[in-house]
């Protein structure tokens with residue numbers, strides 16, 4: 217085993233290339249969104265960040281891990297790591313396109329038709345079409361298979377959708393939504409579902425913001441009243457929606473998140489900055505927690521590299537299973553550590569960019585153990601699928 | 615000591631609990647949050663009607679002459695209902711400072727009766743807090759300056775508001791000039807008074823944090839009973855039950871620590887500060903755990919503005935860092951435990967100084 221293969225000359229060239237590109241492009245107007253727009257800060261200047269996505273795309277720096285044949289850059293794992301490292305180091309703005317790039321795109325590449333790929337991948341790659349995720353409903357959170365939103369096919373083959381989604385992040389900034397809906401009337405659970413792609417701007421869809429604990433409106437309710445999806449915009453066959461939805465979740469819970477790791481590293485460094493600035497580097501308790509956080513960060517990195525390195529192999533499923541639980545708990549604790557490092561400053565709203573960012577980190581990370589599968593659900597999955605323990609008793613089909 | 619409170623103290627607590635249940639519903643908190651001053655004269659008047667502003671003002675100055683043991687029960691209720699008011703600063707901390715002023719007859723006569731009758735608000739500025747709570751509406755500010763106590767009217771200070779993440783706290787940077795005219799107590803006498811006030815604030819916050827912990831637990835229990843997933847109340851899942859049970863354990867173990875600290879204050883025990891620090895840590899831990907677990911149990915709903923939980927969580931996070939954060943209080947305990955010659959042996963565990971007679975004052979546990 218090697219920790220990582222020694223850097224190849226082409227990797228170093230590659231690093232120089234991305235550094236130079238960022239240097240030349242992440243400036244001028246874009247100064248305003250450097251280090252902005254990450255988790256907890258999604259509402260930072262969406263117009264400018266949209267433009268930035270297109271700038272990135274023109275440089276060929278979106279979807280860098282997609283295969284070349286699908287319009288990606290086809291980077292090796294090592295180069296993806298380099299890309300994300302340098303992007304984070306330069307303060308690259310939070311990626312508005314991440315749902316398309318890391319969730320829907322890979323799912324279409326895996327299960328989409330050639331027409332769907334041709335229609336949707338270019339918009340994701342170009343930073344011109346943004347996506348949101350329409351899974352959760354008021355009565356289908358952890359029990360996602362309980363979705364009640366209905367869909368049916370019209371004579372012309374197009375689909376109609378009726379129902380409601382909730383907690384839809386960034387719906388108000390997005391162009392398209394992917395939706396899990398029930399296509400077989402009277403079906404229950406994971407059977408009889410369809411996975412549909414709908415443009416958000418249409419008469420049959422209305423979006424209502426939900427105010428979050430920290431005051432912002434990152435997520436929404438989305439109402440469907442006879443909303444239309446084109447005939448060809450169903451991924452998988454009718455009835456296969458669950459399979460697609462779960463496959464996509466694996467991307468979400470798994471290791472679509474190299475960029476996120478670099479972001480964590482950056483946040484960790486901010487915590488250290490705050491600790492130095494507040495003169496608390498001698499505080500024994502804080503020192504221990506910082507050391508602990510660093511250990512966790514390294515463990516995540518090694519794990520990610522290990523898993524990514526043998527992506528081809530069937531190991532992925534099981535690793536993906538554990539990853540979400542690990543990072544979300546680690547990150548939630550980092551958020552608390554950030555507040556404790558700030559001490560009494562932590563709860564005073566501040567213009568100071570460092571304090572503001574750490575406060576955003578704190579608030580947003582309160583939700584880490586909830587979205588994309590709660591802690592409890594993740595642990596059940598690890599126990600049942602990973603360890604083969606008997607399934608939790610479920611009530612007879614409700 | 616036993617952990618009984620007097621029947622009168624229990625009766626007081628029960629009546630405050632019932633009163634706040636009616637008067638301080640979460641909708642009212644939200645309304646007050648949205649106002650510019652963040653304070654409600656009507657609410658303050660009602661608190662005064664309940665006698666709370668008079669609680670520890672001596673009878674000679676128009677008050678009830680009660681003390682730390684009654685306050686700890688009241689503070690718990692103030693926490694449970696997240697009362698957005700400077701009652702504690704005015705009627706507990708400032709009242710304590712004023713009534714113990716050496717040679718402070720004039721100040722006592724001026725302010726204590728008005729505190730008791732609920733006519734005035736008093737803010738307290740201690741160096742452990744960079745900002746002063748509720749300075750804007752204060753008629754009087756009692757401010758620390760090199761251990762001296764200075765008394766200033768609102769028009770003698772300049773304020774800059776600083777927004778707290780907890781909208782029920784109103785914090786200010788206070789600019790002012792100390793002078794002979796503003797000084798009401800020398801540093802020599804002031805040091806002990808400021809310490810006594812810090813200890814009382816610490817125990818007051820500990821009690822509020824414990825009340826908050828219980829409230830967040832109750833909200834989590836309610837939600838877990840109502841919310842259904844997989845066709846069952848989520849509270850029927852062991853993973854959810856255990857989250858909430860963990861909180862209950864933390865709360866019950868913090869409660870006697872809190873009461874012990876209040877007792878140490880009431881008896882003016884030499885280690886009162888140590889007891890106070892321990893209480894704040896224990897109650898703060900319970901509150902932080904309750905926030906985390908209750909939010910988890912609420913799922914995405916807990917992350918919204920609309921769910922009441924957020925008001926109590928923010929309050930808990932803010933209070934936990936106020937009047938000395940966790941590092942501060944832990945360091946104080948560590949220093950005490952590690953000091954040479956500390957008596958920690960088995961014989962000391964339950965040791966209490968005399969007079970033991972008063973030790974028989976309180977327990978029916980204040981389980982809400």
Ligand SMILES: Cc1cc2nc3c(=O)[nH]c(=O)nc-3n(C[C@H](O)[C@H](O)[C@H](O)COP(=O)(O)OP(=O)(O)OC[C@H]3O[C@@H](n4cnc5c(N)ncnc54)[C@H](O)[C@@H]3O)c2cc1C
Pocket residue numbers: 348349350351352353356357358359382383384385386435583586587588589590591592593596608841842843844848851852853854910911912913914915917
């Ligand atoms: C910030 C944020 C952004 C989000 N963005 C999106 C989005 O873009 N698109 C989208 O579709 N959804 C989104 N969600 C929703 C998210 O997927 C759900 O919150 C999550 O699936 C949990 O569902 P719930 O909130 O209904 O909680 P519930 O399912 O009601 O769970 C409540 C509690 O019960 C526990 N529980 C439930 N069932 C069990 C069980 N069987 N065993 C043990 N414990 C159980 C849970 O773990 C949790 O602690 C977002 C959520 C948040 C907080």
